[in-house]
Amino acid sequence: MGRPVVAVVVFPGSNDDRDAAWALGALGADIQFVWHEDDELPETTGAVVLPGGFSYGDYLRCGAIASVAPAMDAVRRFAGSGGPVLGICNGFQILCEARLLPGALRPNRQLEFVCRDTTVRVENADTLFTRRCETGQELLLPVKHGEGAWHADEGQLVQLAARGQIVLRYADDVNGSLGRVAGVVNEAGNVLGLMPHPEHAVDSLLGSADGGLLLAALVDAAAEHVLAAA
Amino acid sequence: MRATVLVRPKDGILDPQGDAVRGSLQKLGFDVGRIRVGRVVDIELAAGDSAFAREQVERMCSELLANPLIESVEIRLDDE
Numbered sequence: 001m002g003r004p005v006v007a008v009v010v011f012p013g014s015n016d017d018r019d020a021a022w023a024l025g026a027l028g029a030d031i032q033f034v035w036h037e038d039d040e041l042p043e044t045t046g047a048v049v050l051p052g053g054f055s056y057g058d059y060l061r062c063g064a065i066a067s068v069a070p071a072m073d074a075v076r077r078f079a080g081s082g083g084p085v086l087g088i089c090n091g092f093q094i095l096c097e098a099r100l101l102p103g104a105l106r107p108n109r110q111l112e113f114v115c116r117d118t119t120v121r122v123e124n125a126d127t128l129f130t131r132r133c134e135t136g137q138e139l140l141l142p143v144k145h146g147e148g149a150w151h152a153d154e155g156q157l158v159q160l161a162a163r164g165q166i167v168l169r170y171a172d173d174v175n176g177s178l179g180r181v182a183g184v185v186n187e188a189g190n191v192l193g194l195m196p197h198p199e200h201a202v203d204s205l206l207g208s209a210d211g212g213l214l215l216a217a218l219v220d221a222a223a224e225h226v227l228a229a230a
Numbered sequence: 231m232r233a234t235v236l237v238r239p240k241d242g243i244l245d246p247q248g249d250a251v252r253g254s255l256q257k258l259g260f261d262v263g264r265i266r267v268g269r270v271v272d273i274e275l276a277a278g279d280s281a282f283a284r285e286q287v288e289r290m291c292s293e294l295l296a297n298p299l300i301e302s303v304e305i306r307l308d309d310e
Contacts, residue, residue: 104297106300
């Protein structure tokens, strides 16, 4: 079997699509870029990445316009069939706006763009995306966002945490995120969104290789999804 | 027919933008309390029937214009 296909959706204003492609390519994926106007994914798609950036200039709300792009219809169908989907930063905002993930992302409490390395704790290592990690493991991952404060109501947070859907939390308060949440998975376990950027942390020469743990798990999941679909 | 949609951060939702505006207004010497910043969307509608127009605009709000988790909406119809 060849390299599993990971589709990277490109919206106008995406700017981490190529970094995601490079990192996933280095980890063994065959990358296919999908333009936001395409309403279908490549037939062989094993996983989807919604990359970071400022899709549609963050008009209306971050991720709102992208959430109704034709490519998102295809992503919704793919996710509905159990396909693994990873949303990074703006991709996380898009998944929340598309209601594929619970909650919403609000402007950082400090009203400042944060751009720095953060320590993120793995709260649940029993997901498609974190199975190369251990629960309690701390990952060094950079963030760069102005609207990364995840919001839900308190009751919902308790429920999500009880079901293991709060997958990543910041070690310290980075942006005012409720419960210091950095990453959330859907109930079915195949859609993950996170604000930190694993694709910028795949080489220890550049500060951290911890992001590779998440992305390599995604490549594994892509291969499994292709096998399961065959 | 025209519709105006007022979108506001829901009560209880942190609005750092409003806080920043309040800080600046206070710096300019204004005596102001809480400030919330939202957005206005003006829509020209083909619909002539106001009940139908309202139903359309409500759907626009829930599908795109506002995020019901964090925002409240107020719809005004103007059928001159």
